[in-house]
Amino acid sequence: MASAVRPGLRGRRLLFPAKYVGRRLPAVAVASNRASAEEGQRYCVDLVRKRDYEGFLGSLLLPAESQLSAFALRAFNVELAQIKDSITQKTIGLMRIQFWRKTVEDIYHDNPPQQPVAIELWKAVKRQNLTKRWLMKIIDEREKNLDDRGYRDISELEAYAENTQSALLYLILETLGVKDIHADHAASHIGKAQGIVTCLRATPYHASRGKIFLPMDICMLHGVSQEDFIRRNREKKVQDVVYDIASQAHVHLEHARSFRKNVPAKAFPAFLCTVAIEDYLSQIQKVDFNVFHPNLHRKNTLLPLHLYIRSWKKTY
Secondary structure, eight states: OOOOOOTTTTTOOOOOOOTTTSSSSHHHHHHHHHHHHHHHHHHHHHHHHHHHHHHHHHTTTOOHHHHHHHHHHHHHHHHHHHHHHHGGSHHHHHHHHHHHHHHHHHTTTOOOSOOHHHHHHHOOOOOOOOOOOOOHHHHHHHHHTTOOOOOSHHHHHHHHHIIIIIIHHHHHHHHHHOOOOOHHHHHHHHHHHHHOOOOTTHHHHHTTOOOOOSSSHHHHHOOOOOOOOOOTTHHHHHHHHHHHHHHHHEEEEEEEEHTTTGGGGGGGGGGTTTTHHEEEEEHHHTTOTTTTOGGGSOOOOOOHHHHHHHHHTOOO
């Protein structure tokens, strides 16, 4: 005899057997649920530590009530960022992007898929009422970036950074309970600086695969071709391209700091990424803007200390 199914539950699976609905759960069920939650948190933290080490260190210095949400957001960003490098066909990338687009829609309908990052992101949305628009902007921009082509100009790179790195900072500000136009303005410029620096840092890796994504307008201005970067040409004109791009990141960083007095101190922990940005710009200047110099690819062992000091000083 077929069992009756309550209306609205067809095709849906209860988290626990029906006999427990409305009753206190047995200790073993509660323990199992708690263990599952801890596994999801651990998954996000481990993913960020492996793929976004600087973001991992910065998240550790956030207030306790923001940490788990920040790790969920950064894990979400990592999941999207690694799609491009893990596929051989754009169609596969589009399918994965679509999975995350649907996941965000489902999260805001309280129906996240059983995937650890999705579950943790859903919890973050519930905890701090995160803005869906910023999550979607990150997804949309990552989708556009699946095309293997360089940025036409510096403004196109800045737009990409705004819709990925800056959008992520807007969300982290929300986890801190910050809603302030000056903080948003700072986040916009810091995100652009971070996006530009990320593009420079990734150049040796991309060049090893025969691809260059640096702004074409600046390359053309100095008469530099993609082949010059792929062959690791050390001529001054190649360094001039790197200098111009790095200088634009520096301009954004200084602009963000120029109105620091108007940004609420509560927002400063979201901007600890400026420590790593500043460090890279300082290092690349020391090697005369040779983007391939081995010193640029060594992990800064003092970064945790510098982050802690900046956090202690409550500035960015």
